[in-house]
Amino acid sequence: MSWLLPAAVAVPLVGAALTLVVGRRLLPQRLIAGSSIAFLFGAAVTLLLAVEEGAPIVSQLGGWPAPAGISLVADRFSTFVLATSAGMLVAVFVYAIAQLGRDALDWWFHAKYLVLASGVALSLLTGDLFNLFVGFEVMLVASYVLLTVKTDRREIRATISYVVINLLASAFFLVLIAIVYGATGTLNLADLAGRVADLPTGVADAISLLMLAVFGIKAALFPLFMWLPDSYPTAPTPVTAIFAGLLTKVGMAIVIRTQTLLGPTDGPSTVLLWVAGATMVVGVLGAIAQNDIKRILSFHIVSQIGYMAMGLAFVTVAGVAASVLFLVNQVVVKTGLFLIAGIVEREQGTGALSRSGGMLQRRPVVAALFAPLALSIAGIPPFGGFVPKLGLVQAGLEADQGGIIAVSLAVSLLTLFSMTKIWSAAFWGDPVPEAGRAGPGMIGATALVVAAAIAVTFVAGPAMELSTSIATDLLSSDGYVSSVLEAAP
């Protein structure tokens, strides 16, 4: 079974290599790319089912034992996030083929998309700090190129801020790696977990803060989020959807992993609580000020990241469990919302709310897809987003953190408000002239994502149980540490 770990990372890369070799022939490209992504999804689900009841599965690359070599680790947390992400990669791939069509498709879109998928898999599965850097870089390099698919002046400008801020984050990441290696002599996360405890408090705090800053940039935590709402909306819809659904969430997953494994776990984290509150508030206020669907949704990415930080900040099983479930739910909901925004743009020729209207009358099916997601992101019962939000509030009450609960509930209300704004401007009113028509492929792929988002409600019990066991794993990291260090090469 452990061969599935390197295969999950390498098969999309092999797919990318093959799409380059076959050149401009679209059909073989799609077959190769489609089967690679499907393999990733299958591998992730298989791994999730395998580790759900048992110990983590570890693969030691090159046969070198940890901590000398590089370990890939599939535990409940990494496979849960990876399986959801891979599912979104499949759906968005179908959407991309349907949307871009035969003429508009940039012939090496497939290669870039597969490299991105491989980077996501590596970032989530790796058990080594430097390898995590590699995973992030693979993901980022692919994202730089994906952002510049169509290049006009406005996009280049937005991309530059994205590239610069991420290069800066990468530089900080290297500094972090140097400090960690200098202080502890190891980069293996499991090995680090044991050694960080022996460090002087000052050094340990510095490492923990630097980690929060580096991964906080990737996750778009306040005050390091400003690059996101600027750069995401300019890209083509499938690209924006996959960035919105995956990239910041992978960053947040790494924040959760590193803070629980290496950060202080002796009580609620004041820094994280403030960061969480500020991220929520600033994100949602930014969203309210916008008048373009994709820009509104981009600010909501930031706002929702705050909720995940909130649960993590409690440093309790209930809080981290709610964070994990929130994160996985957001992967699905955000991807779906951006796919719908793409459909609206295709039909009306614009995402500007002032020039939208009448989608409900013209395409009721799109409205039917949008409504459950909009209510889910606002946390209205019984939609999927309600369960993790309820979990967060309960965890907050247990941890005696009334302030952040009040903030989070107010932000939920404002989220509902800005969703209503999209609804009343784009879906109600008189139809604007039709600019295009979203084909069955686009609608079908989006419906798949929406179905997954709705399904969360029906499996709320088991999902919460899985998240709780994930949180237990994360907070008492002994199982993770011993299975990595004792795994036979």
Place this chain on the structure above:
Amino acid sequence: MTVLRESIILRRGLRVATAPLAVFSLYLLFAGHNRPGGGFAGGLVAGVAIALAWATEGEAGTRRLVAVRSTVLLGAGLAVALVTGFAGLVWGGAFLESAVWDLSLPLFGDVKLVSAIGFDIGVYLVVVGVATGLIRSLGAGSGEGPA
């Protein structure tokens, strides 16, 4: 670049230098396991030869050295490197695990051959592919015809 193109010294010099550069780049590729070098360094040296060929002869020069599209090199290199990784799994080891053979060959004497060389060859192809692609696409804007 017209100045370089008119330089007869560079043109003739490069004709002579291409073969040693190619040999040196291959030497680096194979020496890399235990000594300085490796697929990356070897590929860069090959890239230097390609860049010089472009500077003296334009696109025709790069095509003389690299007959295929740069993306084919990139893809093939990536595939070779990863297939080497999977070979470790297929033979019952770990991903990327390397086999070691000690051979004594006529002419070469005792040779230590590692299967990780496949990975290095893949890296070499990727680097040559990137160098070719960069030179062709950057050169395309200088009125030298399509990349």
